[in-house]
Amino acid sequence: MDIGLLLNNLKIMKKVLAVASVGGHWIQLTRLQPAFEDMDLTFMTTKQSFKEMVPNYKFHVINDANRNNKIKLVKVFFDIFIKIVKIKPDIIITTGAAPGLMAIIAGKLIGVKTIWIDSIANVEELSMSGKIASKIANRVYTQWEDLSNDKIIFKGNIIG
Amino acid sequence: MIFVTIGTQEPFDRLIKLVDELAKDYNHEIIAQVFNSNYKSENLTIIDFVNPKEYENLFKKADLIISHAGMGSIISALSISKPIIVMPRKASLGEHRNEHQLATAKKMGAIEGVYVVNGKEDLKANMDFLLENKNEKVFKFSNMASQSLLASIKNYINSLN
Numbered sequence: 001m002d003i004g005l006l007l008n009n010l011k012i013m014k015k016v017l018a019v020a021s022v023g024g025h026w027i028q029l030t031r032l033q034p035a036f037e038d039m040d041l042t043f044m045t046t047k048q049s050f051k052e053m054v055p056n057y058k059f060h061v062i063n064d065a066n067r068n069n070k071i072k073l074v075k076v077f078f079d080i081f082i083k084i085v086k087i088k089p090d091i092i093i094t095t096g097a098a099p100g101l102m103a104i105i106a107g108k109l110i111g112v113k114t115i116w117i118d119s120i121a122n123v124e125e126l127s128m129s130g131k132i133a134s135k136i137a138n139r140v141y142t143q144w145e146d147l148s149n150d151k152i153i154f155k156g157n158i159i160g
Numbered sequence: 161m162i163f164v165t166i167g168t169q170e171p172f173d174r175l176i177k178l179v180d181e182l183a184k185d186y187n188h189e190i191i192a193q194v195f196n197s198n199y200k201s202e203n204l205t206i207i208d209f210v211n212p213k214e215y216e217n218l219f220k221k222a223d224l225i226i227s228h229a230g231m232g233s234i235i236s237a238l239s240i241s242k243p244i245i246v247m248p249r250k251a252s253l254g255e256h257r258n259e260h261q262l263a264t265a266k267k268m269g270a271i272e273g274v275y276v277v278n279g280k281e282d283l284k285a286n287m288d289f290l291l292e293n294k295n296e297k298v299f300k301f302s303n304m305a306s307q308s309l310l311a312s313i314k315n316y317i318n319s320l321n
Binding site: 067156 | 169209231306316320
């Protein structure tokens with residue numbers, strides 16, 4: 001392949017930013033990897049040691065925060081926002097929780113497309129973050145058919 | 161070895177205390193991964209946060225896994241066909257931000273290999289049962305999400321200009 005063609009391919013490769021806090025949300029995110037084949041994939045989570053689970057991809061660490069600590073939430077939001085501006089993804093995809101929602105909000109503010117996948121743990125209703133995300137994100141998936149409607153998509157789950 | 165895990169978000173000392181109280185009935189080493197715990201255990205080997213590789217090794221080595229009803233733990237166990245005992249956190253006891261673990265446990269409890277408990281007696285009964293019946297059937301999760309979900313996400317991303 002000549003250099004010109006290679007550069008052209010890199011340019012048309014979709015740049016995906018995949019975000020989740022560590023724990024169950026992160027494990028769910030990693031199970032989506034085949035969807036990003038032939039894309040330029042970057043992960044973002046809340047602990048450095050999780051890079052060992054995705055050694056072949058670019059990786060960013062952010063602080064965790066939840067709605068019990070509002071000041072920390074604001075700080076984390078600005079950190080995520082600045083990182084996303086620098087990464088310039090074509091799409092942000094997240095399985096939650098609060099850091100994922102903040103990535104969706106940051107994406108919305110700078111015109112990046114966003115996908116929220118509500119955790120499989122939410123079997124009776126969407127999570128609070130999921131309810132907010134469903135008003136902001138371009139696409140929202142639930143992993144339970146009962147919770148789907150004309151806006152919230154059900155196409156299966158992360159356990160396969 | 162029995163491995164107890166309560167996730168990465170909030171403490172769950174009610175479960176750690178129950179296991180600690182039951183520990184003397186078992187000859188197994190019991191390793192408990194805790195988070196912000198205030199409980200002083202007498203009989204457990206307590207560890208804080210573990211990195212993903214150590215966590216995976218602990219799951220593989222364990223004869224029995226006891227956990228909060230978190231999907232991370234449930235997926236980690238069923239991906240390697242290990243039975244798991246789960247006790248749901250209760251928001252009413254300040255153990256989580258909402259009551260979703262009760263619902264998660266109810267749904268996941270229908271899967272072979274997931275045993276839901278709510279207190280000391282049923283925890284002990286299930287521990288005894290699983291340590292004696294090592295060949296109980298356990299459902300195995302695949303390693304990846306549903307093909308239909310993967311395809312839907314991929315097609316959407318590829319449709320973007």
